[in-house]
Each structure stands twice: as structure tokens, then as C-alpha cells.
Amino acid sequence: MIYLQLFWSFLQIGLFSFGGGMAAMPLIQNQVVDIHGWLTLAEFTDLITISEMTPGPIAINSATFVGTQIAGFGGALVSTLGSILPSCIIVLSLAWLYSKYQELVVIKGILAGLRPTVVALILSAGLSILVLAFWGSAGFTWNLASLDFIAVALFAGWLFLLRKFDLNPIVVILGSGLIGGTCYLLF
Amino acid sequence: MEKNSKNYFTLFKSTFFLSAFTFGGGYVIVPMMKKKFVDKFGWLEEEEMLNIAAIAQSSPGAMAVNASILVGWRLLGLSGALVAILGTILPPFIILSIISLFYAAFRDNAVVSAVLKGMMAGVCAVIFDVVITMGGKIIKTRKWLPILIMVGAFIVYYVLRVNIIYIIVFCATLGALVSLYDKHAGKEHI
Numbered sequence: 001m002i003y004l005q006l007f008w009s010f011l012q013i014g015l016f017s018f019g020g021g022m023a024a025m026p027l028i029q030n031q032v033v034d035i036h037g038w039l040t041l042a043e044f045t046d047l048i049t050i051s052e053m054t055p056g057p058i059a060i061n062s063a064t065f066v067g068t069q070i071a072g073f074g075g076a077l078v079s080t081l082g083s084i085l086p087s088c089i090i091v092l093s094l095a096w097l098y099s100k101y102q103e104l105v106v107i108k109g110i111l112a113g114l115r116p117t118v119v120a121l122i123l124s125a126g127l128s129i130l131v132l133a134f135w136g137s138a139g140f141t142w143n144l145a146s147l148d149f150i151a152v153a154l155f156a157g158w159l160f161l162l163r164k165f166d167l168n169p170i171v172v173i174l175g176s177g178l179i180g181g182t183c184y185l186l187f
Numbered sequence: 188m189e190k191n192s193k194n195y196f197t198l199f200k201s202t203f204f205l206s207a208f209t210f211g212g213g214y215v216i217v218p219m220m221k222k223k224f225v226d227k228f229g230w231l232e233e234e235e236m237l238n239i240a241a242i243a244q245s246s247p248g249a250m251a252v253n254a255s256i257l258v259g260w261r262l263l264g265l266s267g268a269l270v271a272i273l274g275t276i277l278p279p280f281i282i283l284s285i286i287s288l289f290y291a292a293f294r295d296n297a298v299v300s301a302v303l304k305g306m307m308a309g310v311c312a313v314i315f316d317v318v319i320t321m322g323g324k325i326i327k328t329r330k331w332l333p334i335l336i337m338v339g340a341f342i343v344y345y346v347l348r349v350n351i352i353y354i355i356v357f358c359a360t361l362g363a364l365v366s367l368y369d370k371h372a373g374k375e376h377i
Contacts, residue, residue, distance in 0.1 A: 113362015
């Protein structure tokens, strides 16, 4: 039963994540944290952190990680299969369509409609992680005492450096772990 | 291309190493595939590789997986596609399986959890950097419809908590209909 649930969840993630890169992140969060509660938001954030530092697509990384956590090796296998099955079917159908009709107005239109949508969805996922980083699992409050100033300083500093110098994300995450980790252990 | 074990093994080895050493997602893997399959082996024409990249980008799912399915299929048919998929997903599968086992054992260690907490702020910065870059491109088009879709989708998802799949299907349909209308009317809304 859990195998079927994992397969079905990652099938939906594979089917609806358009645009590559982080496009799958909000869908994974939706399935894994919001709908099934397989990971807490903090664990999900650790998963994104790990995915950004290791090779391979976020969806495959997540399928393996979540599958292993929930149902061991078999869980990882069915989740990964679920996440790539839609790709296999759709990518080959599209290749066939392209060879028949050189220009596909409808598919271009679909992608144009999804581009701004994906930005909004990634922003939403990013905001929920930001709230967790700044205020902890209790969530947003106006009370300054519950604000994590180390996290705010790290976020602002790294974002500034990323915009200014186009840093490699791996450098940013490792640097943030080193500086932030030291601060958290000391204070 | 001839379907012999040497070619299958070369395809597997190439996709495996491409996947194992590609950090930073799908946009990086296409130029690396071009280097290997077009420039080094001469298995594909440059234009074929461009088409493969375009189709991989248009399909849902991970771009690295999409591109390797197409390369494998084009070179060695269905069995080639399967070999290329295997080569592409094995490295992340192995790495994340191992990390997953260690994660459960080390998550509650004081040092590990402090480092992960520090990394959380860094990951947020990376995500917001991506959002600013992608969102900036949408705004720079100066077309009102994409900007409206971006703002609308954010409100509907983050504030109103509407099902994410409904939002994706709705915006995809809207994009398809508007583009058909645009082509018919000679306009450029999207």
C-alpha cells in the first residue's frame, strides 16, 4: 500500500513539474510535506540542501531520499520509477510530434503560460522555508524575540553576494553551514 | 548505430559519468552532452542535439532524464533509452540512498543539526536568487498577461492554498488558448 502511495505521489511530481531545475520543488513539498506528512518541513529543507550539493535532478534525489526514509530500498525504487515514468512517455511522444509538425504553437503556449506560474510556486515554497528558518516551526509572529537573527543575517548576506558575484550555490550552502553552524554552536 | 555490447556500454558509461559529475541541474547537462555525443564521439549532429534539448525542456520531469531518454532512443532505440535512463538515475540514486541512511543516524547530533540549520538560510538565499532571476525575466517582457499570471498564481497558491495541480493545469490551458488566439489574431500577449 505504501509502495502504491509513493509511486502515485512521485508520478504526479514527474507529470506536473515543467521547467527543470527547481520547478519540481513546490510539487515535492506539496506531496511529501503537505499531503502525506512523510517529511517535516525541516526535513524537507534538509533534503533540498542535500540535493543542491549533490549531482542529479531534485526529483530523483527526493524520490530516493523519501522512498528510503519511508519504505527502505523498495520505496526508493518505486518512487524513482514513478518520477521518471511520465517523462519516458511524454518525451518520446513529443519527439514524434516534433518530427511530424516542425512548430508546435500549443506546446510553446503551454510553456509560456507555465513559466510565470513556476516562478510563483517556487517563491511560495521558498517563503515557507524562509519562515521556518527565521521563526522556527512555530511560524511567523511579529514578536522580535522569536526572530532568529543569525538566520536573517546569513540570508541577507548570501543573497547579496549571490546577486553581486553570481556565486556557485554549493559554495553558498557550505559557507552558510560553516558560519551559521559555528554561530549556533557558540550562541 | 550498431547494437553491440560495446556501444551499449559506452552509452551507459557516458550517461553515468555525465550524471555523476553534473551539479546544478538540467541546464548544465545539455552542453555537457553536446561535448560528449557531438564533439567527442560524433554520434549526433549538432542540430539533433539542439532539437533534443528543446524537446527535453518542453516535457515535464527532470531535464537530464528527458535528454538522456532522447539520446538513448535516437542512438539505440528502446533498449538504448533504457540504458541511458539507468546511467542517468544510478548516480543520484546511489548517493542519496547512502546519505539517507546516514541522515537518520546523524540528524540529531548537535554539530550536524547546527550546520544544517546554518545551511537552511543559505538554501533560502539560493532559492530567492533563482526567483529574482526568473521573475525579473518575466517582468522585463513587459507583457501584462505573464506578470498577471505570476502574481495571480502566487496569491492563489500561497494565500488561498488552492491545489497546486489545478493551478498548473489552469495556467497551461490558459497559455495554450492565448497562444492559439495570438497566432490567429497576430498578437503577442504571452
